[in-house]
Amino acid sequence: MSKAERPGGREPVRLAVRKTYKLYIGGAFPRSESGRSYAVTSSKGEFLANASKASRKDARDAVSAARKAFGGWSGATPYNRGQILYRVAEMLESRRAQFVAELTDAGTKKAGDVVDAAVDRLVWYAGWADKIAAVAGSTNPVAGPYFNVSSPEPTGVVAVVAPDEPLLGLVSVIAPVIVTGNTCVVIAGERAPLPAITLAEVLATSDLPGGVVNILTGSVKEIAPWLAAHMDVNAIDLTGVTDPDLAVACEEGAAENLKRVLRPAATAATDWSADPGTKRLTAFLETKTVWHPTGV
């Protein structure tokens, strides 16, 4: 909340025009179809905004938007996807001050460094777009007259439960999913969801096709099981699920259509500033092997 809004000054001050935080589905910013919202407060307990409280129907709408976007996005050239991710980094950088303010409200320490790290993380993943195939693929020397090659391909629609790390953590779970051609439905961290919706504004102005990233705010406990059991979701990242019972329920739901499940070991809190490696990239990749005879 900006100072100008606070009463008590001598001069009549201009009332700020506040932003309505909505969901991000299929490139648009709808409210929850349920009409529900929940109050988000700063780390000091001050009211910040009413965030949309997404329902399971919103989750389903987001999945169908993600599925619709999958063909185009997975079919784009890796060079193109890399450029778009780099563009996301540019847009994020240009809104640095806004994110610093929002993260500070959310209680993030050294918010400036965190925004810088998030921008750098996007740049890092952008570069992977046209390199992961060289690392994760192979030509296979089969014992016969065949050309044999294995290449990574995106898994499909990925549900992502983002960690309670409102920008760096969020970017660190979205970027590796989409850079390889997947599309996703993200449940933002429940406590501090506002930077996620501001990130959606960044995504919406970065040439990222609508539906590639869809962001829901609301109750993880309420929405995650629906995404975990959704038959048109191919994989789920449970990074942000802290309740072990909920995680097990999500894993069980995921079994129904054999979703790929990423559930980081709950040993220690993740250090989001550390080198992420390629694990989050390969977790949502399939390997396709193509055979063809050789001969004249």
Next chain:
Amino acid sequence: MFEYAPAPESRDVVDIKPSYGLFIGGEFADGTGTSLKTVNPASEEVLAEVAVASADDVDRAVRAAREAFGTWSAMPGSERAKYLFRIARIIQERSRELAVLETLDNGKPIRESRDVDLPLVAAHFFYYAGWADKLRHAGYGADPRPLGVAGQVIPWNFPLLMLAWKIAPALAAGNTVVLKPAETTPLTALLFAEICRQADLPPGVVNIVTGAGETGAALVNHPDVNKVAFTGSTEVGRLIARSVAGTGKKVTLELGGKAANIVFDDAALDQAVEGIVNGIFFNQGHVCCAGSRLLVQESIAEELLDALKRRLGTLRLGDPLDKNTDIGAINSAAQLAKIRELSDLGEAEGAERWSPVCPLPDKGFWFPPTIFTGVAQSHRIAREEVFGPVLSVLTFRTPAEAVEKANNTPFGLSAGVWTEKGSRILWMADRLRAGVVWANTFNKFDPTSPFGGYKESGYGREGGRHGLEAYLDV
């Protein structure tokens, strides 16, 4: 069709004992549970009695594997490699014996067990033996560690080959294993146990527990198992995925399929016909990646079907031990009942059924090669895995329609494309959502080549550098 004199392979090379125990900690021991009889599906003759491992037996096996894990994982990779090379060599030395035993227990033609299964089994051990001392070069970090004890459950369609796919990479990476072969085909796994002894493999590194679903469940759910590897039906795969939820066990699943084999109008017709036959009638269609849906371009459908039917008329069904046999026995009475049920449903749902004139032996489990035409995408024979010699034929007009129909399945294990146009092959291969795409060939396998599915065909890869990941803590 030419008349061939019978040319049976001698079964004297195998010595089947009347009964078998479990292989735990390097020793054969009686189980504490009941027993089951394994039969020759071509004659219904009982081959042997085999122990059914109880939960206690499974626990003993897992403890033996755990005990062996320390030494085995700490051993220099070059030494582990030599054990695996030894095993590969012994498999080659005893390959005729293993092939005959496989055919007796499984019902597959000796030509396939001798010329396909056994060479691939030996090759798989040779391949992964070489990785054991090169793991740090595999792209999984400077010092990738094994997972621990692997619980492995394998199917009856390629008993020894599936054992090789499971055990070779697991051991190369430094894990120890407890493997459960299928209840209808336990014998080659038990002979493999003897091979482990001949190779002086340290006790407990490989343990074999025989039994049915309950034994498998006890193994998968054992709290001291770190890794679960399963090949089998999607139904059981789902159960496993659910039962390991929250345990942190690493899981790889290689499940069912309903592969499209797509033939374009410019394909080399005779080669395509051979590919279709190999795709669905190889191993009696007991192949998860079988090309069970033929998608043929409308303009050549009639011509292709005529040629296909002519070719089916020359297939020889009968004694699996006969070297001229193309189609052997269905593995079990239960599987035969399932194939019959789905085929009857195919007719009931309106598809047209055709089989060549094909006398079936009086004893044993047999099903003639069968084609269904006029199949709609909604028919159960077009959607469900029959796991038998039954081909559903559908047609298409454009490449886009072929892709759409091929991908219209919850499975995603394999696909085939037949066309003389290179750019079209690559265009199709890009769009088919399947783990293996065979272009102008079908049902080819190699230890260097990753195999595994998309979607409900499971996750993880077997074969190649990719196959190591399943057994490393990465």
